Amino acid sequence: MITKSFVWGILPVLAAAANSTFDYNALSLRTVGARNTLDWRIWLEHHNEPISFWHDIPLHPSQDKQIINFIVEIPRHTDGKIEIARSEPLNPIFHDARDGRPRYVESVWPHKSYPFVYGSIPQTWESPNFNHSFTDAPGDNDPVDLFDIGQDPGFVGQVKRVKVLGALALRDGGETDWKVLGIDVDDPIASLVDDFNDVDKYRPGLIDSYRDWFTYYKVPRGDALIPIVNNTYVNATFATSIIAQSHTYWLDLVKGAVDSNEINYNQTSRPDIPGSFVSRYNATAHLGLPAQSDELPAQPKLERYEQWFYLDGGYGVIGENVV
Incomplete structure (x- = not known):
């Protein structure tokens, strides 16, 4: 159980020195209730007081x-759909629901549930108030997502530093849903890679495999394939610009300058933004x-999520009834 402990996952002293206005060493977690x-x-706590x-x-x-900083919501090879609660004060992490029950992701061969560390980028927002130019679709009303290909498995609520290597632009359900590709700065190859094109030299096939996973991971539940704009990654420079742009959308959100779409943006760090x-x-x-x-104690999950699912050449589920 993690309650009062470091949430800053790597090099806390050096990180605090790099950004003296925020004490990462003072982060801890306040956990209530049962998993699943x-x-x-x-x-999230800062000096034992809650923050967003x-x-x-x-x-x-x-x-x-x-x-950039990265909030771990889903550690590698876990299947609970864990995310930040947009509509609750201080936006705690919670277990998302589907049909009134906790939501999970199926293991689609050859990947065990989420094959990477997954979470979101703080102080970003995919605004749903207009169609974004690269995708021609509105944003999904969430912070920007990131998947970390480093070898550290992560834990829920961890704050990591990651290097941006690229991104995939998904059109999921008609909405813009960026998936930024990043790597933990403490990973053994982090200093050797600066863009998605560099990764294959050290981990062959990895990023192509993860790109494909994003297209088909919802198929076992009965959903269609998810299209990716241009079916490939944008480079690190472009991805960094998308993050910067989404940060400006976030600033408009917390300042009350745009439709918040029922998002709760109560926060503790910006007295210069009195509305939030x-x-x-x-x-x-x-x-x-x-x-x-x-x-x-954690509650049991459905047996369905303990099994593997296999897809045929047409991305249909083999030998299983989707539910």
Whole structure:
């Protein structure tokens, strides 16, 4: 159980020195409820007071714009659809629901559930208020997603530093859904790769395999393939520009300059934005949050998610009834 512990996953002292305005060493987690239930929540704490994963962690830990902070929602090879709660105060991490039950991702051969570390980029937003130029579709109303191909498996609520290597532009359900490709800065090959084209030299076939996974991972539940614009990655420079643009959309969101689409952007780090500011020192009482961790034993999940699913050449499920 992780309650009062480092959430900053790598080189905490050096990271804090690089960004002296935010003390990453002071991060911890407040966990309430049982895993695999809809009541389970994890709040992020700073000096033992609650803050927002989405709005309070800086986008960049240093001046290098290719290096960004990353919130781990789903550790590698786990299947729970864990994400940041957009509509709740201080945006805790929770287990997303489908048909009134906790949602999971099936293991589609050869990948075990999520084959990488997955999560979101703080202080970014895919605005649904207009069609984005590269995809010609509105944003999905979420922070921008990122998948980390480093070897550290991660843990829920961890704050990592990652290097941006590229991105995939998905049109999922008619919405823009960027998936940024990143690598943990402490990974053995992180200093050797600067763009998605560099990865194959050290991990052959990896990024093509992950691109394909994004197109078919929802098929076992009965959904169609997900199209990717141009069916390939954009490079690191373009991906970095998308992140920067999404940061400006986020600023408009927390300033109340645009339609928030029922997003709760109460946060603790920006007293200069009075419409969204809540002091972290009274946030627990003011927002009615649990005052301390109370983690319960995890509940079992459906047997369906313990098995493998296999797809034929036409991306149909072999020998299984999709549900």
